[in-house]
Amino acid sequence: MSLVTLTIDGRQVQVPPGTTILAAARQAGVKIPTLCYLEELNVIGACRLCLVQVEGARALVASCVTQAGEGMVVHTSSPEVLKARRLNLELLMSNHPQECLTCLRNTSCELQQLAAELGVGEIRFQGEMSPYEVDDSSPSIIRDPRKCILCRRCVAVCEKVQGVSAIAVQERGFDTVVAPAFLAPLGEVNCVNCGQCSLVCPTAAIHERDETDKVWAALADPEKHVVVQTAPAVRVSIGEMFGLEPGSIVTGKLVAALRRLGFDKVFDTDFTADLTIMEEGSELIHRLQNGGRLPLITSCSPGWIKFIEHFYPNLLPNLSTCKSPQQMFGALAKTYYAQKEGIDPARIFVVSIMPCTAKKYEAGRPEMNSSGYRDVDVVLTTRELGRMLKQAGIDFESLPGEDYDAPLGISTGAGVIFGATGGVMEAALRTAYELVTGATLFSLDFEEVRGLEGVKEASVNLAGMELKVAVAHGLGNARKVLDAVVNREREYHFIEIMCCPGGCIGGGGQPFPVDNEIRARRIAAIYQADRQMPLRKSHENPAVQALYREFLGEPLGHKSHELLHTHYTPRERF
Amino acid sequence: MSFGCKCGGELNSKLDALLEQYRGQPSALIQVLHQAQGIYGYLPKKVLQRVAEALNVPLSQVYGVVSFYSFFTIHPKGKHQIGVCKGTACYVRGAGQLLDRIKEELGLKPGETTEDGQFSLEVVRCLGACGLGPVITVDEDVHARVQPERLSGILAAYRQ
Numbered sequence: 001m002s003l004v005t006l007t008i009d010g011r012q013v014q015v016p017p018g019t020t021i022l023a024a025a026r027q028a029g030v031k032i033p034t035l036c037y038l039e040e041l042n043v044i045g046a047c048r049l050c051l052v053q054v055e056g057a058r059a060l061v062a063s064c065v066t067q068a069g070e071g072m073v074v075h076t077s078s079p080e081v082l083k084a085r086r087l088n089l090e091l092l093m094s095n096h097p098q099e100c101l102t103c104l105r106n107t108s109c110e111l112q113q114l115a116a117e118l119g120v121g122e123i124r125f126q127g128e129m130s131p132y133e134v135d136d137s138s139p140s141i142i143r144d145p146r147k148c149i150l151c152r153r154c155v156a157v158c159e160k161v162q163g164v165s166a167i168a169v170q171e172r173g174f175d176t177v178v179a180p181a182f183l184a185p186l187g188e189v190n191c192v193n194c195g196q197c198s199l200v201c202p203t204a205a206i207h208e209r210d211e212t213d214k215v216w217a218a219l220a221d222p223e224k225h226v227v228v229q230t231a232p233a234v235r236v237s238i239g240e241m242f243g244l245e246p247g248s249i250v251t252g253k254l255v256a257a258l259r260r261l262g263f264d265k266v267f268d269t270d271f272t273a274d275l276t277i278m279e280e281g282s283e284l285i286h287r288l289q290n291g292g293r294l295p296l297i298t299s300c301s302p303g304w305i306k307f308i309e310h311f312y313p314n315l316l317p318n319l320s321t322c323k324s325p326q327q328m329f330g331a332l333a334k335t336y337y338a339q340k341e342g343i344d345p346a347r348i349f350v351v352s353i354m355p356c357t358a359k360k361y362e363a364g365r366p367e368m369n370s371s372g373y374r375d376v377d378v379v380l381t382t383r384e385l386g387r388m389l390k391q392a393g394i395d396f397e398s399l400p401g402e403d404y405d406a407p408l409g410i411s412t413g414a415g416v417i418f419g420a421t422g423g424v425m426e427a428a429l430r431t432a433y434e435l436v437t438g439a440t441l442f443s444l445d446f447e448e449v450r451g452l453e454g455v456k457e458a459s460v461n462l463a464g465m466e467l468k469v470a471v472a473h474g475l476g477n478a479r480k481v482l483d484a485v486v487n488r489e490r491e492y493h494f495i496e497i498m499c500c501p502g503g504c505i506g507g508g509g510q511p512f513p514v515d516n517e518i519r520a521r522r523i524a525a526i527y528q529a530d531r532q533m534p535l536r537k538s539h540e541n542p543a544v545q546a547l548y549r550e551f552l553g554e555p556l557g558h559k560s561h562e563l564l565h566t567h568y569t570p571r572e573r574f
Numbered sequence: 575m576s577f578g579c580k581c582g583g584e585l586n587s588k589l590d591a592l593l594e595q596y597r598g599q600p601s602a603l604i605q606v607l608h609q610a611q612g613i614y615g616y617l618p619k620k621v622l623q624r625v626a627e628a629l630n631v632p633l634s635q636v637y638g639v640v641s642f643y644s645f646f647t648i649h650p651k652g653k654h655q656i657g658v659c660k661g662t663a664c665y666v667r668g669a670g671q672l673l674d675r676i677k678e679e680l681g682l683k684p685g686e687t688t689e690d691g692q693f694s695l696e697v698v699r700c701l702g703a704c705g706l707g708p709v710i711t712v713d714e715d716v717h718a719r720v721q722p723e724r725l726s727g728i729l730a731a732y733r734q
């Protein structure tokens with residue numbers, strides 16, 4: 001293939017045909033500002049902040065949608081270009097509330113950053129504000145149309161990555177707004193609460209519901225025994241909020257930071273991830289041996305659960321009845337742990353630190369009160385915890401490493417890999433293999449189910465039986481697998497589905513920004529954390545073994561059913 | 575309100591036939607909406623849901639199209655159509671105040687119909703009666719030089 005040669009700011013660049021000027025400039029080390037552009041997902045040339053000058057062209061062109069041409073001479077920072085970009089930005093800002101100081105996105109906002117970079121010195125235009133009010137109907141996601149710049153990045157993600165399309169551009173002209181059909185409240189439609197929209201929104205127009213106040217209040221209440229659980233993915237991502245490289249493993253600092261905040265016990269969702277494997281692995285074996293409904297599909301991802309309830313209700317019997325690790329933890333904290341420590345469960349306040357906005361919704365589902373109380377009181381996303389730590393003035397980087405508390409903080413490497421796509425599958429295979437064959441599994445790494453490929457398939461020999469498995473992440477990919485199952489194009493025994501691209505490490509509550517490179521680095525960190533664990537199979541977790549001995553009895557037993565399993569609700573498609 | 579429901583069954587079977595014809599064809603959306611509005615006179619929520627389902631287009635996008643084009647309406651037409659001219663001349667002479675007044679008195683915004691099904695409101699372009707502005711129409715009648723305080727009197731005459 002012959003390359004295209006062009007000149008960007010006086011330097012020659014060679015790129016494959018079809019490359020945009022924006023990409024060519026990046027290759028040449030020239031940074032062009034962008035706002036509406038989202039690689040491969042939203043390439044619409046709407047914001048016009050990426051304008052450049054092409055010699056011979058009549059007007060400035062948007063570099064994100066213009067292909068590099070042979071012999072093109074491009075100027076990316078001529079006075080004319082800078083002036084035009086600044087003007088476009090000023091127009092975007094003209095009806096934007098000037099609330100940066102009190103805004104959730106203060107210092108992480110792309111609009112704010114661009115205003116600084118492009119040197120907007122004053123707001124010359126004052127337009128009328130958006131006529132729409134804040135929509136706080138959803139337990140997970142808040143929409144604030146006043147801060148929306150109509151870049152449509154959220155719409156693109158919701159449609160193309162998640163295949164949900166809960167939101168779209170509605171109305172026209174000045175009334176244009178990104179909203180569900182009929183401008184209905186987000187909490188009343190088929191939104192699955194994944195928060196992927198909040199992850200790509202450049203401003204605070206779509207963001208997580210901030211519940212840090214409730215946690216501050218609980219921590220300050222001497223009557224309450226406040227325990228916290230941390231999801232697997234948080235330990236490889238929260239460092240980014242304090243300037244650490246993506247993929248930094250900060251487990252020990254995270255534990256220390258939570259103790260500094262005043263939590264009475266710092267526990268680990270990895271513990272109940274191991275427990276999930278015991279229950280779900282047993283469920284799989286039970287269904288295989290008793291002609292139960294197959295394929296069995298994992299149920300740890302609450303965005304995925306809401307998705308299947310809306311879009312594939314006929315497949316609900318295929319879902320594992322296991323609650324997610326977060327909810328198993330809550331149910332046990334207020335029963336097993338309360339009994340063991342002699343604490344009145346009414347005094348126990350359970351906080352989760354999750355990479356996920358859908359977990360907020362999950363914790364509020366009516367089924368999630370099996371301890372007799374609300375099992376999980378508050379769910380904070382990684383971003384919210386990051387903000388709390390900053391507010392508390394905790395110098396994260398210089399914290400010493402500390403260990404989780406026993407017993408609900410004891411885990412294996414199989415628990416930590418729940419944080420990456422393919423991890424639940426791999427953890428289940430490690431345990432199922434040994435439970436079924438009675439033999440020791442020496443090679444623990446199931447490489448076929450790892451990585452960022454949208455749909456992964458593998459087949460594993462389980463005591464003479466070919467176990468066919470599939471792994472999908474991102475609900476668009478989930479659709480592909482489910483359609484193949486429904487249309488009988490594919491047969492599987494076991495399917496893992498995670499709502500978010502990359503699995504929980506790419507969750508909607510994770511630090512900004514996220515792209516595939518960052519996802520890959522977080523995933524690498526997850527598997528490194530797994531390798532560093534002395535135990536790497538869930539059934540070897542001594543705390544889980546003790547839990548069965550002292551309290552639960554056996555997997556799928558009566559008590560397990562009461563506390564650790566649940567049921568689902570078919571919902572309307574729209 | 576049971577609008578156009580005396581032959582609801584017939585309308586619904588027309589819709590069924592329409593949807594069958596375009597099943598699984600997202601690109602036919604505008605055409606189908608047009609014809610559906612032709613059947614019902616407006617686009618009820620249930621109809622939009624069925625269109626979305628049949629053509630395999632997300633409901634949010636269907637509504638996006640409906641709310642973008644002004645010739646689509648999700649409100650049934652009232653017994654009487656009020657048209658307020660918002661041409662330049664009428665606008666200058668106070669069409670805006672008229673719209674405000676209608677909103678106050680009837681709770682009615684352009685594109686909507688009153689709860690009792692009596693009136694629906696639309697904004698219209700210049701009627702060629704600029705000298706008489708502000709001009710409103712009610713059904714076939716043209717009312718000239720309408721001052722806001724005259725509005726209730728005019729409309730009362732149409733109400734039974």
Ligand code: SF4
Pocket residue numbers: 096097098099100101103104105106107109110111112147203204205
């Ligand atoms: S969204 Fe960004 S620009 Fe707008 S108020 Fe918040 S920080 Fe400021």
Ligand code: SF4
Pocket residue numbers: 141157158162164165166167190191192193194195196197198
């Ligand atoms: S939370 Fe997920 S499903 Fe809901 S609007 Fe955002 S991207 Fe779409």
Ligand code: SF4
Pocket residue numbers: 147148149150151152153154155178200201202203205206
């Ligand atoms: S809500 Fe955010 S991502 Fe969506 S269009 Fe508005 S500014 Fe863009």
Ligand code: FES
Pocket residue numbers: 033034035036037044045046047048049050051062063064065
């Ligand atoms: S980034 Fe190119 S037009 Fe928005």
Ligand code: FES
Pocket residue numbers: 659660661662663664665699700701702703704705707709
């Ligand atoms: S502007 Fe109203 S009739 Fe011409």
